[in-house]
Amino acid sequence: MKILVPVDGSSLSLDAVRHALALIRQGLRADLVLANVQAPASLYEIVVAHDPDVIKNVSEGAGAHLLEPARDLCRKAGVAFESEVVSGDPVNALCDLAEQYGCAQIVIGAHGKGALASALLGSISHALAHASPVPVTIVKSAETVQRTAGDATAVQPVAVDQQA
Numbered sequence: 786m787k788i789l790v791p792v793d794g795s796s797l798s799l800d801a802v803r804h805a806l807a808l809i810r811q812g813l814r815a816d817l818v819l820a821n822v823q824a825p826a827s828l829y830e831i832v833v834a835h836d837p838d839v840i841k842n843v844s845e846g847a848g849a850h851l852l853e854p855a856r857d858l859c860r861k862a863g864v865a866f867e868s869e870v871v872s873g874d875p876v877n878a879l880c881d882l883a884e885q886y887g888c889a890q891i892v893i894g895a896h897g898k899g900a901l902a903s904a905l906l907g908s909i910s911h912a913l914a915h916a917s918p919v920p921v922t923i924v925k926s927a928e929t930v931q932r933t934a935g936d937a938t939a940v941q942p943v944a945v946d947q948q949a
Contacts, residue, residue: 786815789888789919791879791909793821794851797894801924802855805892806862817866818886819855821848822875845870876912883919892922 788805792798802819809815823844848870859866867886871878883891895910914921 786813786890787818787886787888788815789818789820789879789883789886789891790855791820791822791875791891791893791913792852792855794854795894795896797896797924797926799854799858799894800926801892801894802858804922804924806858806864808892809864810862815889817859817864818882818888819852819859819866819868820879820882821851821868821870822878823848823870823872825872844872875909876916879913880916880918883917888919890920890922891917892924895923895925 788808790798790802790805792802802817805815805817849868852868852870856866856868869882869886871882879891879893882888891913893910893913896908910921910923914923
């Protein structure tokens with residue numbers, strides 16, 4: 786089984802990696818696919834660079850840099866992983882990657898916005914939960930759980946399973 790974990794370099798995305806690693810420590814037989822989605826090149830970047838390979842190399846380098854902390858967590862845990870840097874719309878790219886790698890699940894960090902803020906700002910995790918061809922687990926940070934529940938004892942990230 787493979788689990789896709791989007792990584793954007795934030796501590797919240799690393800919480801998702803830690804959650805997936807915890808599932809594996811608890812006995813789930815799975816490998817991870819770490820993914821970073823870069824924004825497509827702007828018209829200005831295309832005009833200035835003159836060479837699509839330059840833009841591609843810069844994008845891949847930036848994505849690889851953002852994936853490195855997640856790779857380190859997997860190496861330290863002794864968990865097999867693959868990693869991929871793609872560009873495009875995050876939701877579509879992640880759905881495509883899940884299908885391409887044959888992933889059975891996606892685990893993604895949430896930025897902790899409420900339902901109204903998510904509706905207005907367009908949360909990638911919530912949009913992915915609706916568009917994904919596989920189940921999506923949204924991992925909220927401990928700070929979000931404390932703020933939402935008012936419970937000072939909550940110190941671990943909490944996962945919320947969403948079916949596509």
